[in-house]
Amino acid sequence: MLLLIPGPVQTRPEIRAAMAVDIAPWDNDFKAEYAAIREAVRELAGGVAGQHVCLPLQGAGHFITEAAVRTFVPQGHKLLVVMNGTYAERMARLAREAGREVVVLPVPDTRSVTPEEITQALAADPAIGHVGIVYSETGSGIINDIPAVGAAVRAAGRRMIVDAVSAFGALPFSLKDQPEVDAVVFTSNKCLEGLPGIAFAISPIERVTACAGQANSWSFDLADVYAVSLRAGPGSFRFTPPVQALHAFGKALEVYKAEGGRETRLARYRENARLLHEGAQALGLKPYLDWQHQGPIIVTIHQPGDPAFKLQDFVDALKRRGVLISNFYNTPVPTMRIGCIGDVHADDIRFALRAMSEALDELGIQRRNAA
Numbered sequence: 156m157l158l159l160i161p162g163p164v165q166t167r168p169e170i171r172a173a174m175a176v177d178i179a180p181w182d183n184d185f186k187a188e189y190a191a192i193r194e195a196v197r198e199l200a201g202g203v204a205g206q207h208v209c210l211p212l213q214g215a216g217h218f219i220t221e222a223a224v225r226t227f228v229p230q231g232h233k234l235l236v237v238m239n240g241t242y243a244e245r246m247a248r249l250a251r252e253a254g255r256e257v258v259v260l261p262v263p264d265t266r267s268v269t270p271e272e273i274t275q276a277l278a279a280d281p282a283i284g285h286v287g288i289v290y291s292e293t294g295s296g297i298i299n300d301i302p303a304v305g306a307a308v309r310a311a312g313r314r315m316i317v318d319a320v321s322a323f324g325a326l327p328f329s330l331k332d333q334p335e336v337d338a339v340v341f342t343s344n345k346c347l348e349g350l351p352g353i354a355f356a357i358s359p360i361e362r363v364t365a366c367a368g369q370a371n372s373w374s375f376d377l378a379d380v381y382a383v384s385l386r387a388g389p390g391s392f393r394f395t396p397p398v399q400a401l402h403a404f405g406k407a408l409e410v411y412k413a414e415g416g417r418e419t420r421l422a423r424y425r426e427n428a429r430l431l432h433e434g435a436q437a438l439g440l441k442p443y444l445d446w447q448h449q450g451p452i453i454v455t456i457h458q459p460g461d462p463a464f465k466l467q468d469f470v471d472a473l474k475r476r477g478v479l480i481s482n483f484y485n486t487p488v489p490t491m492r493i494g495c496i497g498d499v500h501a502d503d504i505r506f507a508l509r510a511m512s513e514a515l516d517e518l519g520i521q522r523r524n525a526a
């Protein structure tokens with residue numbers, strides 16, 4: 156099966172095979188392996204040894220986003236969430252439920268926010284201390300310009316939390332060049348092409364120590380993750396870690412390096428996105444985003460206006476042909492989402508486009524443009 160979903164992504168066989176072992180988390184061999192993974196990931200984020208730290212947390216992307224919000228935004232303080240998609244809505248929800256005050260900056264999910272919009276929103280409300288933003292909005296496929304937004308946040312003297320879950324490993328990011336960032340967060344199972352189970356925040360050490368004790372959650376306190384790793388050593392974990400996922404993630408990092416790292420991976424995803432964006436139009440379908448706003452992570456396409464079109468039927472018809480896409484969508488109007496990330500190459504996308512063409516014919520979908 157060819158998995159064309161934006162996480163958990165299709166992985167290489169040697170990465171999956173690395174899961175098939177039993178491991179004791181406190182074993183000295185594993186501790187060294189885990190400590191090395193933390194260093195390697197800090198490096199990938201442009202973090203500097205002694206100034207920045209990699210703070211892993213068991214679980215999904217939402218968990219690490221919540222942990223970053225709880226750790227760095229004091230309770231009752233204001234977080235401005237740049238609202239251009241579903242993952243931003245999720246950040247706002249988890250922040251509100253953690254008792255943080257959310258101010259929303261509405262932006263359509265068809266384009267990036269501009270630095271001017273950020274500057275204006277921050278000038279309008281001096282009580283906002285942090286900006287929360289999604290780098291690659293996996294709902295629609297747009298990319299926010301994190302260096303440009305960060306410069307606006309920095310100029311306004313505020314702090315920033317970046318949800319880079321579907322961006323990190325492909326799109327550029329450098330913590331040492333963005334001192335306004337308290338945390339950039341991501342997981343093992345998107346552009347780094349590992350298995351799901353572990354999430355990471357990379358943060359300035361100075362900020363982590365300054366924010367000790369304000370998470371009002373033990374499980375989600377990144378300052379406590381840091382404190383424990385100082386006390387017990389960089390290879391130690393607070394609670395049972397997903398040891399197999401971590402071991403496989405070490406393999407995924409080797410594969411990443413061997414492929415040529417971030418730039419090569421980004422080029423591969425971009426080509427996948429280009430083929431999908433063009434190929435969909437060749438089938439008579441209408442992409443949700445104009446090419447100039449289209450990111451390299453996920454291509455969303457309007458569902459055909461033909462009344463015979465049912466998303467689940469289309470997903471099932473594709474699955475019979477060996478291709479799996481999401482059976483839901485996250486845009487205000489009906490779309491279908493096709494992932495460009497994972498161990499997916501140009502020939503896979505060509506194969507998927509042929510499968511889409513056959514599936515549309517099989518289902519008798521004649522009117523293919525948006526409703």
Ligand SMILES: *Cc1c(COP(=O)(O)O)cnc(C)c1O
Nearest residue numbers: 162215216217242291293320321
């Ligand atoms: C995948 C994703 C997440 C996290 O999703 P989980 O299901 O919690 O791992 C968060 N933000 C973005 C932008 C994502 O693409």
